[in-house]
Amino acid sequence: MLKTFIGPRLRRLRQEHGQTQSQMARALGISTSYVNLLEKNERSVSVPVLLKIFETYGVEWRDIAEDDDTATLADLRAALHDNLFDSDRPDLPQLRAAQIHSPDLVASFLTLHRAYQAATDQLMSLATSGTDEGDVLPSSPEAAVHNFFRRNHNHFAVLESVAAEFWGGKVIPADDTYSALKGLLRDRLGLHVRLVTTADMPDTLREYDEAAREVRLSEALDHPNRVFQLVHVAGLIEHAELLDKLLSQSRITDPHGLARCRVELTNYFAAAVLMPYGAFLSEALASKYDFTHLSTRFGVSFEQACHRATTLQRAGAQGVPFFFVRMDKAGNVTKRFNATDFHLAEYGGACPRLDVHTSFRTPGQIVPQFVEMPDRSQFFVFSCSVDRPSLSRHATDVRLAVAMGCDVEHAAQIGYAESLRASKTRPVPIGINCRTCPRVGCDQRAHNAVVLSKPVDARRRGATRYAS
Secondary structure (H helix, E strand, O other), rough: OOOOOOOOHHHHHHHHHHOOHHHHHHHHHHHHHHHHHOOOOOOOOHHHHHHOOOHHHOOHHHHOOOHHHHHHHHHHHHOOHHHHHOOOOOOOOHHHEEEEEEEHHHHHHHHHHHHHHHHHHHHHHHHHHHHOOOOOOOOHHHHHHHHHHHHHHOHHHHHHHHHHHHHHHHHOOHHHHHHHHHHHHHHHHHHHHEEOOOOOOOOOOOEEOOOOOEEEEOOOOOOHHHHHHHHHHHHHHHOOOHHHHHOOOOOOOHHHHHHHHHHHHHHHHHOOOOOOOOHHHHHOOOOOOOOOHHHHHHHOHHHHHHHOOOOOOEEOEOOOOEEEEEEOOOOOOEEEEEEEOOOOOHHOOOOOOOOOOHHHHHHOOOEEEEEEEOOOOOOEEEEEEEEEOOOOOOOOOOOOOEEEEEEEEHHHHOOHHHHHHHOOOOOEEOOOOOOOOOOOOOOOOOOOOOOOOOOOOOOOOOOOOOOO
């Protein structure tokens, strides 16, 4: 029988009501010692006591017994993959025992490790900038949004639900979607859609003018992106209250982060409308995740199809747990989503051994690769360049690269991996970036490692100037 431990949540509930353990015990009709054991996770809670908690304190199941253990366990395993813990790493049973019996200690450990990573990142940034400034770099809005999505396993059931009702039960043929959307915006929201030249709207791809009740789309947008932007606007207006509720659960307080999160949640909604969960998952499995085929079948872009695949985490109907990273030519990560514990998707993408950078030299081609992290975890990654809308012939090349990946155990489900599996290709050793990677003998190293580095022996010259 599955045991339910609610220690930290029960303690928080008691403190919110200003009660001692004995007062809570009297309210629930149990002994003070039992409350104490429950709070320390030394006893699992019984169903009758759970029901009494719901009745006495007016809380719901999600409030007191919401299961975020999977995400915490993934975070804990990722932290322990750090090279600081190169030997004597706790095994999975030990980690699960720590979660059950010492949840506060686990939370404190993760907080401490994040602080260590932030300090390392700050050192790296200061070293790169060449300045002596000592200000701690603030967490970016993108990072806050990413953390919120990851806490929710990159899946929002409530957005899936309202997206499924968007067309009111009608089946809209793919080639009629754009005109149907314009009619829907006109009839349901009183909005008119107008296509605008790049000369009249030189720096903007889409603009919603609330006062004029008009949505203006740049002619620089291709058909899939015009459709996507119209669904986005509809979601932004029709589900404003739902978006507000989700934002209130995000733990984001910064206005920039909240605005960014609203956009990403609405993008999620738009993707769910255009790529319905069940149909998209079935087609993905049948095609072995052929994203060129999926983008054609659902009338979306390659990038939109890739992004949608990371959200297929519904309980009982899960797809391959992917991570998604989008990079520019300089290696900057411009978008990331993660349904895995692959920490490259969390912290970087600058490793030159990762073939996502190669995809810029082979535009439009899928570049598959098996990779191995310093902790020996292995992943399958494939990447492809994508073109962004160009507003002017004077604009610079705005091509980006999208990388998708998953644990190597899922590679058999993905068609792009077949040639590598058939040839038994060995994984390529990679790292987060040179400043944190411990691979001393790497011939691509561009910086000495910040931690766990060894002094150079002046009597020898290794593969790089940082190794001897």
